[in-house]
Amino acid sequence: MLRIITQRTEARSELRRICDRTHDDQVTHKESTVREVLQAVKRQGDRALLHYTSEFDRRDLKSDDLRVSGSELDAAYQQVPKELLDAIQLACRQVEAFHRQRVPKSWVHFGENEVVLGKRYTPVDRAGIYVPGGQASYPSTVIMNAIPAKVAKVPRIIMVTPPGSAENGISPAVLVAAQEAGVEEIYRVGGAQAIAALAYGTETIPKVDIITGPGNIYVTLAKKLVYGTVGIDSLAGPSEVLIIADKSANPVYVAADMLAQAEHDQMAASILLTDDSVLARKVVDEVERQLVDHPRRLLTEKAIAHYGLVVVVESLEVAAELSNEFAPEHLELEVVDPWGLLDKIRHAGAIFLGSSTPEAVGDYLAGPNHTLPTSGAARYASALTVETFLKHSSLVQYSQTALEKVAGAIEALALAEGLHSHAESVRLRMRGNQELP
Numbered sequence: 001m002l003r004i005i006t007q008r009t010e011a012r013s014e015l016r017r018i019c020d021r022t023h024d025d026q027v028t029h030k031e032s033t034v035r036e037v038l039q040a041v042k043r044q045g046d047r048a049l050l051h052y053t054s055e056f057d058r059r060d061l062k063s064d065d066l067r068v069s070g071s072e073l074d075a076a077y078q079q080v081p082k083e084l085l086d087a088i089q090l091a092c093r094q095v096e097a098f099h100r101q102r103v104p105k106s107w108v109h110f111g112e113n114e115v116v117l118g119k120r121y122t123p124v125d126r127a128g129i130y131v132p133g134g135q136a137s138y139p140s141t142v143i144m145n146a147i148p149a150k151v152a153k154v155p156r157i158i159m160v161t162p163p164g165s166a167e168n169g170i171s172p173a174v175l176v177a178a179q180e181a182g183v184e185e186i187y188r189v190g191g192a193q194a195i196a197a198l199a200y201g202t203e204t205i206p207k208v209d210i211i212t213g214p215g216n217i218y219v220t221l222a223k224k225l226v227y228g229t230v231g232i233d234s235l236a237g238p239s240e241v242l243i244i245a246d247k248s249a250n251p252v253y254v255a256a257d258m259l260a261q262a263e264h265d266q267m268a269a270s271i272l273l274t275d276d277s278v279l280a281r282k283v284v285d286e287v288e289r290q291l292v293d294h295p296r297r298l299l300t301e302k303a304i305a306h307y308g309l310v311v312v313v314e315s316l317e318v319a320a321e322l323s324n325e326f327a328p329e330h331l332e333l334e335v336v337d338p339w340g341l342l343d344k345i346r347h348a349g350a351i352f353l354g355s356s357t358p359e360a361v362g363d364y365l366a367g368p369n370h371t372l373p374t375s376g377a378a379r380y381a382s383a384l385t386v387e388t389f390l391k392h393s394s395l396v397q398y399s400q401t402a403l404e405k406v407a408g409a410i411e412a413l414a415l416a417e418g419l420h421s422h423a424e425s426v427r428l429r430m431r432g433n434q435e436l437p
């Protein structure tokens, strides 16, 4: 089921197909559904939200049900075992410590020539965080999105997540993680309709300035389409792992790490590049073996069948080259000298070095963010950070003397652009205080 490829040209074209899986032809019809959902929510607000929640999540709700109540939030604590609460609190502390390390600071520079320049950072007024909840529940994603927003001092954080089944609702762990991370405004709505609500606002859900968080193909397409109306973090769609392994790697670990990605979504991708054909064979067998009793076997098998791949390469240098072309969300270096190989890596959302560092460490509590760019977006985008929730304004002050020194240059540039009033705005100041005629 998991294929092994040894031929370089075939490997390249398969890797391209997998990387492009979120913008291939099969996705086009999903995009038209997403466009329709966005338009309907924009025009009809809550009415459309409730309609699509019934259609896609099989939950018949009223507007009043959308917001998670205070009593539900309180009750969630009773349903979360102590070890899980401890783990959530540990993850919150570690993620916060990591994100506090590099918070950008406003600065002002008083130059020698009576010129003052600077940058002033301010948070967005409202952030909308999307927490997925279709195939699995993600308390970890609450933490990864809410904590950086808190560190950035965003005044209002609005969380959306699918409603869950009528019997179980939203996972209590998600509700507890939200409260531990400092979020209390939570709405039960998922998919493209949730993204539309955050982008345009409805009677119940407020419009935000930026939407962050990962999601399935519908969520990712919706974020792409609302970009401009609101900001977004990145296109953090169906998950991916690419593992570069040599003969020192343990096939049991490699297989487990491939399945740990595949179990997210049938569109998740799991790739192994190795210079050892014996390891390649063992990993394929081990994936089969670990799938036998897998509780999410059907979905995971689909992901492995469509977007799983093992490539045997001539050398680790070739593996690094192919990995750079793919630009994976997660890259694991399970080789004798991971730090040596790191020099050859240029594009990846997060890099895990050595065989004692399964990607799950980063998923939950190492500290760095697990909301990462997918489908090749790591070529130009990065993990979610505190800066995602900040923007900066440039600060500029010139004295009259400083302005006199550059007046001629500004005038020349303005005239070259044919912009009369730009030139005039400087020229008038050179003539001293102007009285109204």
Ligand SMILES: NC(=O)c1ccc[n+]([C@@H]2O[C@H](COP(=O)([O-])OP(=O)(O)OC[C@H]3O[C@@H](n4cnc5c(N)ncnc54)[C@H](O)[C@@H]3O)[C@@H](O)[C@H]2O)c1
Pocket (backbone or CB within 6 Å): 033, 056, 057, 131, 132, 133, 134, 135, 136, 141, 162, 163, 189, 190, 191, 192, 214, 215, 216, 217, 218, 219, 235, 236, 237, 238, 239, 264, 265, 268, 329, 370, 371, 372, 373, 374
């Ligand atoms: N890149 C990252 O940083 C990262 C991190 C965590 C998870 N993920 C990814 O997030 C995704 C989570 O997906 P999920 O499905 O579990 O939850 P989700 O919340 O992203 O999607 C569920 C929603 O999709 C909508 N939906 C389902 N079927 C639909 C259909 N046929 N038409 C229109 N809308 C439909 C429903 O409204 C539902 O609420 C996975 O792909 C996982 O790999 C990515």
Ligand SMILES: N[C@H](CO)Cc1c[nH]c[nH+]1
Pocket (backbone or CB within 6 Å): 138, 140, 141, 238, 239, 240, 329, 363, 370, 371, 372
């Ligand atoms: N691997 C996911 C990022 O693609 C993050 C995650 C959350 N829970 C488990 N894993």
